[in-house]
Amino acid sequence: MSTQNTYASHYDFKQVESKWQQRWEVNNAYQASEDADKEKYYVLEMFPYPSGRIHMGHVRNYSIGDVVARYKRMRGFNVLHPMGWDAFGLPAENAAQKHNTHPAKWTYENIDYMRSQLKQLGLSYDWQREFATCDPDYYRWEQKIFIEMYERGLVYQRVTTVNWCETCQTVLANEQVIDGACWRCDELVEPRNMNGWFFKITHYTDELLDDLQALDGWPEKVVTMQNNWIGQSTGLTCDFKIEGSDEAISIFTTRPDTIFGVTFMSLAAEHPLLETLTQGTDREAEVADFINAIIKEKQRQSIQEEPEKKGMFTGRYCVNPFNGESVPIYVANFVLMEYGTGAVMAVPAHDQRDFEFARAYDLPIKPVVIPQGTTLDPEMMQEASTIPGTLVNSGQFSGLDSIAAQSKIINFAWKQGFGAPLTTYRLRDWGISRQRYWGAPIPMVHCQDCGVVPVPLEQLPVLLPEDPDTSSDECRPLSQRPDFVGTVCPACSKEARRETDTMDTFVESSWYFARFACPDSDDTPLDKDKSAYWLPVDQYIGGVEHAILHLLYSRFFTKVLRDLGYLSIAEPFTNLLTQGMVIKDGAKMSKSKGNVVDPDLLIRQYGADTVRLFSLFAAPPERDLEWNAQGVEGASRFLNRVYRLVKEFSNPYVVAPEPSAPEDTALQRKLHQTIKKVTYDIEDDFHFNTAISAVMELFNTLSSSLGSATRPGAAPDTVSGSIRTMLLLLYPMVPHFSSELWQMMGFADTPEEQVWPTYDDEKAKEELLTIVLQVNGKVRSRIEVDADVQDQQLRELALTDEKVLRFVDEKRVKKVIVVKKKLVNIVV
RNA sequence: GCGAGAGUGGCGGAAUUGGUAGACGCGCUGGUCUUAGGAACCAGUAUCAUUGAUGUGUGGGUUCGAGUCCCUCCUCUCGCACCA
Numbered sequence: 073m074s075t076q077n078t079y080a081s082h083y084d085f086k087q088v089e090s091k092w093q094q095r096w097e098v099n100n101a102y103q104a105s106e107d108a109d110k111e112k113y114y115v116l117e118m119f120p121y122p123s124g125r126i127h128m129g130h131v132r133n134y135s136i137g138d139v140v141a142r143y144k145r146m147r148g149f150n151v152l153h154p155m156g157w158d159a160f161g162l163p164a165e166n167a168a169q170k171h172n173t174h175p176a177k178w179t180y181e182n183i184d185y186m187r188s189q190l191k192q193l194g195l196s197y198d199w200q201r202e203f204a205t206c207d208p209d210y211y212r213w214e215q216k217i218f219i220e221m222y223e224r225g226l227v228y229q230r231v232t233t234v235n236w237c238e239t240c241q242t243v244l245a246n247e248q249v250i251d252g253a254c255w256r257c258d259e260l261v262e263p264r265n266m267n268g269w270f271f272k273i274t275h276y277t278d279e280l281l282d283d284l285q286a287l288d289g290w291p292e293k294v295v296t297m298q299n300n301w302i303g304q305s306t307g308l309t310c311d312f313k314i315e316g317s318d319e320a321i322s323i324f325t326t327r328p329d330t331i332f333g334v335t336f337m338s339l340a341a342e343h344p345l346l347e348t349l350t351q352g353t354d355r356e357a358e359v360a361d362f363i364n365a366i367i368k369e370k371q372r373q374s375i376q377e378e379p380e381k382k383g384m385f386t387g388r389y390c391v392n393p394f395n396g397e398s399v400p401i402y403v404a405n406f407v408l409m410e411y412g413t414g415a416v417m418a419v420p421a422h423d424q425r426d427f428e429f430a431r432a433y434d435l436p437i438k439p440v441v442i443p444q445g446t447t448l449d450p451e452m453m454q455e456a457s458t459i460p461g462t463l464v465n466s467g468q469f470s471g472l473d474s475i476a477a478q479s480k481i482i483n484f485a486w487k488q489g490f491g492a493p494l495t496t497y498r499l500r501d502w503g504i505s506r507q508r509y510w511g512a513p514i515p516m517v518h519c520q521d522c523g524v525v526p527v528p529l530e531q532l533p534v535l536l537p538e539d540p541d542t543s544s545d546e547c548r549p550l551s552q553r554p555d556f557v558g559t560v561c562p563a564c565s566k567e568a569r570r571e572t573d574t575m576d577t578f579v580e581s582s583w584y585f586a587r588f589a590c591p592d593s594d595d596t597p598l599d600k601d602k603s604a605y606w607l608p609v610d611q612y613i614g615g616v617e618h619a620i621l622h623l624l625y626s627r628f629f630t631k632v633l634r635d636l637g638y639l640s641i642a643e644p645f646t647n648l649l650t651q652g653m654v655i656k657d658g659a660k661m662s663k664s665k666g667n668v669v670d671p672d673l674l675i676r677q678y679g680a681d682t683v684r685l686f687s688l689f690a691a692p693p694e695r696d697l698e699w700n701a702q703g704v705e706g707a708s709r710f711l712n713r714v715y716r717l718v719k720e721f722s723n724p725y726v727v728a729p730e731p732s733a734p735e736d737t738a739l740q741r742k743l744h745q746t747i748k749k750v751t752y753d754i755e756d757d758f759h760f761n762t763a764i765s766a767v768m769e770l771f772n773t774l775s776s777s778l779g780s781a782t783r784p785g786a787a788p789d790t791v792s793g794s795i796r797t798m799l800l801l802l803y804p805m806v807p808h809f810s811s812e813l814w815q816m817m818g819f820a821d822t823p824e825e826q827v828w829p830t831y832d833d834e835k836a837k838e839e840l841l842t843i844v845l846q847v848n849g850k851v852r853s854r855i856e857v858d859a860d861v862q863d864q865q866l867r868e869l870a871l872t873d874e875k876v877l878r879f880v881d882e883k884r885v886k887k888v889i890v891v892k893k894k895l896v897n898i899v900v
Numbered sequence: 901g902c903g904a905g906a907g908u909g910g911c912g913g914a915a916u917u918g919g920u921a922g923a924c925g926c927g928c929u930g931g932u933c934u935u936a937g938g939a940a941c942c943a944g945u946a947u948c949a950u951u952g953a954u955g956u957g958u959g960g961g962u963u964c965g966a967g968u969c970c971c972u973c974c975u976c977u978c979g980c981a982c983c984a
Binding site for chain 1: 901903904905906911912913914916919920923924925926927938939940963964965977978979980982983984
């Protein structure tokens with residue numbers, strides 16, 4: 073070290089970052105391949121929709137994933153860290169129409185740009201595995217899976233009600249209907265019955281529910297949300313015979329203990345028995361009008377408001393099988409046909425909705441469950457009583473505890489033959505038909521003679537027609553294209569029509585993580601060996617907004633793919649990290665609020681490492697991150713300080729003739745403490761914010777223990793060793809920076825070729841401890857003692873401490889509490 | 901309404917198991933160097949009173965000791981929302 077080196081006074085991130093990015097690119101540095109000798113680690117971030125450019129949420133998400141990937145590589149894992157594009161979807165069609173281009177062109181151009189943005193962030197992806205879901209090489213396999221699901225009865229067609237916009241001539245998704253109107257043209261949407269394709273996710277309801285319990289690597293919140301979504305409830309189903317008819321109304325209740333309190337019956341407007349109930353009676357027209365009115369009203373309802381309870385007597389009665397009482401049958405607007413049986417036994421005394429309805433229509437209220445120490449007077453009740461109690465007016469069950477009575481009542485119904493235990497779910501089958509162009513075509517053919525016939529596997533993929541004249545204003549654009557629609561029946565070779573619906577884009581994202589294990593596999597969707605090696609995903613990272621849909625669908629698909637013989641796992645994601653939003657000025661970034669921060673600008677101004685560092689430092693990953701321009705400045709300043717330290721150190725390092733032994737051990741101690749802390753923080757819960765602050769502390773100690781000609785410091789070897797380790801600890805978060813400074817330190821290799829630093833607990837131990845001395849729980853003094861101090865010594869030191877004595881004064885010492893190596897509390 | 905989570909300086913946030921509240925960073929204040937500095941470095945920074953008191957949304961409780969545990973209430977965020 074005889075000559076001064078010539079490093080710039082400021083860290084030149086532009087030159088450094090492009091240098092390392094080029095090197096990683098040329099070397100395919102993060103290419104992964106199966107290696108039976110190494111433990112695999114699959115880390116995945118939710119892939120983006122190629123909307124045009126990445127946003128700060130992506131920056132955060134992918135920075136977190138990259139730290140995990142780089143860290144795990146240094147820990148010796150064989151890491152798979154892929155990236156791709158969730159590339160089908162409506163925005164492409166809208167953009168194509170607006171800019172007079174083709175959805176494919178728009179999408180692939182966006183992908184090219186966004187890929188370059190991700191590369192500028194220095195993310196360590198295996199780019200060899202990249203694919204977009206709109207690649208025919210991807211969706212052809214999805215079509216194959218679809219057909220195999222069809223053959224197993226997991227796919228079916230059903231006529232269902234959709235939101236139709238007459239002006240736009242298209243079907244809208246629920247979220248595209250705002251206050252009952254089309255989001256684009258404000259036309260009121262109307263219900264239309266349409267044939268659509270469904271995935272039988274309900275076939276896996278129990279498994280989806282049961283396996284949730286084993287997902288202990290998932291945030292509880294997400295597990296709870298999925299639990300609620302599946303919505304299991306258990307209870308009794310039983311039949312109420314209709315008077316003057318052979319038919320009966322089936323009800324479902326979770327409160328069989330209240331069944332003696334039934335005073336009327338409520339049916340959904342769509343209930344199939346309604347028509348026959350009023351047929352030929354003088355109420356027929358009136359009831360029919362009412363039904364139409366509430367069905368119409370339902371469609372106009374905004375999702376927010378809860379309408380007033382409305383209903384109408386049908387003129388007919390049914391019989392409560394438990395007590396033979398005759399109860400009037402009503403149609404009611406709050407009963408859902410989709411849930412349970414579409415019929416509700418109404419117990420106004422113990423159900424708030426029934427209560428409101430009874431009050432409005434002057435129906436009797438009959439309490440049958442009396443809570444301990446109360447009485448219930450139907451006249452006086454202000455609301456339904458929903459708490460448990462003792463049964464009254466309940467025949468042979470009177471006197472029983474209401475909870476205990478539930479199973480007895482179900483049993484009784486079962487034995488008598490008019491009821492049975494029943495478990496119902498909220499989860500519905502997944503409607504995947506989209507009447508759009510830019511999606512994966514559903515590989516089916518409609519033949520007049522043979523009905524629905526799958527496209528033969530050897531004819532896959534069913535490609536989207538390439539014509540660029542797509543107009544997204546048409547419903548089912550594919551049906552407008554004779555060249556696409558016209559085909560022959562695979563079974564009988566007669567003329568036939570192709571299915572013109574495309575699949576929901578959530579289908580693509582339900583299995584992409586598996587395809588990353590074998591993106592080039594060209595004879596099967598999933599190579600068994602490769603997916604067996606890489607799957608499941610060890611760590612999945614993404615926004616909590618996908619807690620239900622994407623994550624539930626992926627779990628469903630994993631089970632399907634297992635049953636189709638492709639996978640040997642039941643759950644796709646062992647550990648899940650849901651990161652918070654990036655917000656600014658307390659609000660989510662959005663164009664309308666004008667608080668959007670552009671990653672491109674930031675990277676240009678500060679470099680990728682600074683942006684990464686700040687987004688990791690400003691908050692723990694699961695919390696929302698408040699973006700703060702000055703905070704970014706601070707991150708940049710920190711990196712520059714480290715740069716200058718290394719620069720200075722790699723110059724001839726002047727030390728005092730005798731390094732200071734205390735300084736030296738203090739630095740070593742801090743070093744080992746830092747390794748321990750950073751390792752723990754990353755390993756335990758990805759709390760990079762505290763890991764970074766620990767490295768900052770190490771840096772502060774390091775810069776104050778540099779020796780000079782006039783001041784003794786730590787030994788040069790200790791300093792250089794500490795710098796070296798600090799760079800390794802920083803590497804996963806700021807890889808370009810760390811790699812460059814590693815070379816400045818004179819090493820020929822790179823940090824990523826190093827193993828993660830280890831610590832020595834002995835060296836991390838403090839020699840001196842600060843002991844807090846309290847009197848009556850209040851801190852009165854602090855003393856420094858040797859680390860091996862005994863409790864008895866502490867006690868004596870405390871009782872003779874000058875400051876302590878001032879507060880003990882003449883009072884009697886009642887008790888002395890000694891907490892090992894921490895504090896002494898004197899109670900007077 | 902139901903369910904979950906969260907309330908700590910001017911700000912973002914720290915605080916393994918109940919044991920020094922406010923780490924680290926931002927901002928701010930003062931200083932050094934500078935023609936200048938929005939650069940860098942040094943010192944300070946919870947609040948109020950100038951030796952002490954008070955402080956983790958509110959009020960209570962348990963404890964020698966509570967940000968941490970229990971109860972009450974308030975506020976915010978998210979999810980579900982007529983689910984029988």
